[in-house]
Amino acid sequence: MFNAPLRATPHGLFQTCLGVLLGSLVLAAVVTAQAPVIGNVVMFEDFEGAAPGALPDGWKVSRVSASPDFPHVVSAPAGIQPRSGGKVLMVNRTVGENLSTSLSYVDFGPVEDRVVVSFWVYVTSHVRSLNVSLRGTTPDEKDTLFRPNSDSSLFLTLNTSRPDVNIRSFNRGGGWTDGPVLTRNTWHKVTLDINVRANTFDVYLNDSATQLKDVPFVNATRALTGLSFGYQSVTGQENEPGPVYIDDLAISY
């Protein structure tokens, strides 16, 4: 059977170029949907070096409430396999005490351009529990604060709507934007790709893009300088018991 030789007709070239272009676009879409990797990892914390009940070297506690609690390192309880070693950061609250705990934080930077923060999170409850906030320096050189909601540069929380656990970001001016749903009793990787110059950030879950994209900072920020974790119940409610565990925090820029 005779096969006509392949010829580079204009139509064929067009189809070939179109195919390459579409392939590139698909590839680009796949690539951009993955959690970004930038610069150098300037901090990696596996929580293995701290004694139970304490915090890693360089970490501090910001006393933001009358709560006796603050996130600290523990040996992972039975049934929870840490992402690394045998220890994790536990974020939890004593029932009957203040609804918000103090915050455990670490400084980095200052970063004025772009920073990627990733950590692994394990949730055991479906009511608000973990909050994540970043602080920095405002354009008029004042500090934003590690504090839930309106005082931080950006703020995320887990939970709120039963029966799901989801990531929510607090909006500039108030209100919330819902993010992806988490599964309880399993590890998830959360990545924040933060564009400091634009004062926006994207959230990735398990290395996939989510609906939390180009989310504005709560407060105008010139440079980011620190990251905190804390625990917060739904306002006016007692949460069901259920700590959150954090492992393998990485900061790169």
Ligand SMILES: [Ca+2]
């Ligand atoms: Ca660990």
